[in-house]
């Protein structure tokens with residue numbers, strides 16, 4: 001654990017940051033890619049935006065309207081409201097008609113297996129998982145990965161934490177404290 005990293009920040013990065021790093025490396029994200037990240041203001045999505053930008057990609061983040069400023073704040077080049085009609089066309093226009101090079105369809109083209117309508121399974125070895133977690137913690141320690149904590153809820157208010165998530169109010173991670 002890097003010196004000076006707050007415990008709750010480390011907790012978010014340790015899991016969601018490692019997941020984001022593992023996903024992008026499994027997809028073989030390249031600096032020339034234009035990547036579409038959905039739920040870009042969420043716990044994982046916000047870290048995906050930051051990792052993808054750090055890797056040099058052009059990032060389009062999709063989220064609900066109220067969260068678009070947060071998405072650009074995480075570093076996305078463009079933020080689109082995926083509750084609006086025609087948002088897919090907006091993405092196409094932003095990519096000069098080409099579409100994103102890295103989206104859920106492109107994943108299959110890069111040799112990953114889709115399971116279910118929008119699902120994907122990535123199996124990592126323990127060593128890869130440990131490396132992803134260490135890299136994520138180190139990036140947070142250097143200030144390159146900045147997880148946003150939407151709120152901290154004592155365990156006996158877990159229902160309130162769930163409501164934040166279910167009602168789509170959260171930006172970043174919701175943390176339960178003991």
Ligand SMILES: NC(=O)c1ccc[n+]([C@@H]2O[C@H](COP(=O)([O-])OP(=O)(O)OC[C@H]3O[C@@H](n4cnc5c(N)ncnc54)[C@H](OP(=O)(O)O)[C@@H]3O)[C@@H](O)[C@H]2O)c1
Pocket residue numbers: 019039040041042043044045062063064065067165166167168169170171172173
């Ligand atoms: N397989 C794994 O290892 C693994 C690990 C962690 C997470 N995940 C998955 O990754 C996804 C993101 O996880 P997360 O922790 O980043 O979640 P999160 O912080 O709760 O973010 C989810 C986002 O989904 C969007 N959303 C769209 N429709 C929604 C609805 N009906 N109810 C609630 N939210 C809705 C919300 O943003 P808008 O309001 O902007 O739409 C929200 O920010 C989830 O599907 C989770 O299950 C998988």
